[in-house]
Amino acid sequence: MAVAPKMVGTEAVQTAWQAAIEEILGPEQDVLGERLPSWQGAVAALCGYYGERAGKGLSVRIGRAFARRLVPLFAEQAGFQSAAFRFLPWPRKVVRGLERLGAFARQWFVVPVTVDVQETEIVWRFAACPFGATWAGSCALWQGFLQEILYWLSGGRWFAVHLDGKKPLLRVPRRPLH
Numbered sequence: 001m002a003v004a005p006k007m008v009g010t011e012a013v014q015t016a017w018q019a020a021i022e023e024i025l026g027p028e029q030d031v032l033g034e035r036l037p038s039w040q041g042a043v044a045a046l047c048g049y050y051g052e053r054a055g056k057g058l059s060v061r062i063g064r065a066f067a068r069r070l071v072p073l074f075a076e077q078a079g080f081q082s083a084a085f086r087f088l089p090w091p092r093k094v095v096r097g098l099e100r101l102g103a104f105a106r107q108w109f110v111v112p113v114t115v116d117v118q119e120t121e122i123v124w125r126f127a128a129c130p131f132g133a134t135w136a137g138s139c140a141l142w143q144g145f146l147q148e149i150l151y152w153l154s155g156g157r158w159f160a161v162h163l164d165g166k167k168p169l170l171r172v173p174r175r176p177l178h
Helices: 011-035 042-050 052-074 090-109 140-153
Strands: 113-117 121-126 169-173
Touching: 011 052, 042 052, 042 140, 052 140, 090 113, 090 121, 090 140, 121 140, 140 169
Parallel strands: none
Antiparallel strands: 113 121, 121 169
């Protein structure tokens, strides 16, 4: 059984996480108890309190809110604000953006992340879920996080981010849903 890695994120990343929790859970944020400032065990706590399906659904929503709060904090450092990046066609912007995001994820969560660009999909592989989920329980926070990042990178297109049932990876089709 893999142990979830420590989070080494900056104070700004912690602030974005806190804001995402407050946005989605509102007054019920005490569900996570002591774990509120950290994402370790968040998926398990949500699934334990609300049930598996509702907990995973909330996890996806929190992941999306986390990404919305986080993008403005690292967009300039990642080169997302540069004219060269902004004027890329959206399919190339998605690939480059996910590759750059993988580097930041390695830094924030201390989790080895690789981005494998294939002909029909982009595969996001990681050693362990930084949110403390076992893979059997899935890492729905990552799923929501990538959905929102892809929405932002593609100029408003929706992508289906699929969790692999057996391995710690997410599959992103190269074509959006619309």
